Amino acid sequence: xxxxxxxxxxxxxxxxxxxxxxxxxxxxxxxxxxxxxxxxxxxxxxxxxxxxxxxxxxxxxxxxxxxxxxxxxxxxxxxxxxxxxxxxxxxxxxxxxxxxxxxxxxxxxxxxxxxxxxxxxxxxxxxx
Amino acid sequence: xxxxxxxxxxxxxxxxxxxxxxxxxxxxxxxxxxxxxxxxxxxxxxxxxxxxxxxxxxxxxxxxxxxxxxxxxxxxxxxxxxxxxxxxxxxxxxxxxxxxxxxxxxxxxxxxxxxxxxxxxxxxxxxx
Numbered sequence: 001x002x003x004x005x006x007x008x009x010x011x012x013x014x015x016x017x018x019x020x021x022x023x024x025x026x027x028x029x030x031x032x033x034x035x036x037x038x039x040x041x042x043x044x045x046x047x048x049x050x051x052x053x054x055x056x057x058x059x060x061x062x063x064x065x066x067x068x069x070x071x072x073x074x075x076x077x078x079x080x081x082x083x084x085x086x087x088x089x090x091x092x093x094x095x096x097x098x099x100x101x102x103x104x105x106x107x108x109x110x111x112x113x114x115x116x117x118x119x120x121x122x123x124x125x126x127x128x
Numbered sequence: 129x130x131x132x133x134x135x136x137x138x139x140x141x142x143x144x145x146x147x148x149x150x151x152x153x154x155x156x157x158x159x160x161x162x163x164x165x166x167x168x169x170x171x172x173x174x175x176x177x178x179x180x181x182x183x184x185x186x187x188x189x190x191x192x193x194x195x196x197x198x199x200x201x202x203x204x205x206x207x208x209x210x211x212x213x214x215x216x217x218x219x220x221x222x223x224x225x226x227x228x229x230x231x232x233x234x235x236x237x238x239x240x241x242x243x244x245x246x247x248x249x250x251x252x253x254x255x256x
Contacts, residue, residue: 026187027196032217034162053239059154068155070254073223080251087254089160095201123208124164126198126215 030065031127033090033101036084038120047117048085055088056115061106063097064090086119095127142241158193159220159255164212166248175245176213182242183216189234191225192218213246223255 041047052069057065068089072082092098101107141143169175180197187195200210220226227234 070256071252078248125201128198
């Protein structure tokens with residue numbers, strides 16, 4: 001699992017939201033870019049570390065408003081697909097920003113550095 | 129697309145984050161429950177409205193910290209699956225809360241009221 005700087009986490013969206021007693025609140029107009037990665041060798045700790053480092057670099061693209069990097073929560077429910085290795089959500093203000101992100105140098109470098117690690121990717125883009 | 133109360137949107141996570149100049153910040157420990165729905169009749173506006181109303185009821189489960197209800201952003205990229213009808217993300221503090229949500233009366237009512245509308249569901253649960 002990804003390590004996160006304690007200082008950053010303390011000012012995360014969720015922490016901020018809790019401070020103002022937020023609950024059941026919709027996210028404002030937000031482009032959700034959710035990517036699922038299946039690594040070729042998901043149990044290889046070196047591959048995982050390299051991939052996690054890659055994601056930590058990727059989120060430095062300036063247009064990324066916030067992000068969530070996760071691993072699957074196992075489930076016995078039929079409708080749950082817990083077969084992926086990593087879940088990566090990047091939040092953008094709008095579709096235009098996400099388009100710029102796609103060809104940003106940092107993104108291209110991430111693909112170049114890490115694409116040998118995965119065997120399958122599914123992307124879901126949604127806008128509210 | 130889902131209509132949202134203006135007042136609520138104004139206090140959304142993103143708006144709050146922007147106020148403190150947040151960027152590239154990871155979400156604090158958060159359970160992401162991302163559900164994709166394929167409606168049987170995605171072009172039927174009455175079916176869509178009934179389903180959207182169902183989701184608006186669903187997010188009232190008290191354990192839902194925030195949510196994002198979206199529709200696909202079309203893409204010509206091979207890795208992008210834009211075939212779903214609705215994307216629904218509910219954020220929970222942890223796995224225990226999400227487990228309680230699964231059997232919450234509001235959730236069971238949503239399934240009872242709306243399951244005739246969809247033909248396919250995929251759930252991805254991820255924890256950072």
